[in-house]
Amino acid sequence: MGIERILLPTAQCFYQQYMCRQRPVVITNLFSGQPLGAVRSKADAISAFGALSLPVEDVYDDAIRIRDVSEHLDSRLPLHYKCRGDTFSPGLA
DSSP states (O other): OOOEEEOOOOHHHHIIIIITTTOOEEETTTTTTSGGGGOOSHHHHHHHHTTOOOOOOOOOTTOOOHHHHHHHHHHHSOGGGOEETTEEOTTOO
């Protein structure tokens, strides 16, 4: 069974038909009429948004550290899914 592809529904329809039923769906015209709607490749993205400045905060007081995630996974996953340092290596024992 594939994932249904639909045009953007009303908020009520989307909530009732997809959210409440936990049905995945692809909304095909979600970004139509917006610059993002024309992006089909990396070159398109660079052309449309290459000059866009993204502010990045350097305050991470509430952030989860990679080490915390690694330690949590190491305590719960089977040996062949263990984390190695700051990387996750599925299938490597």
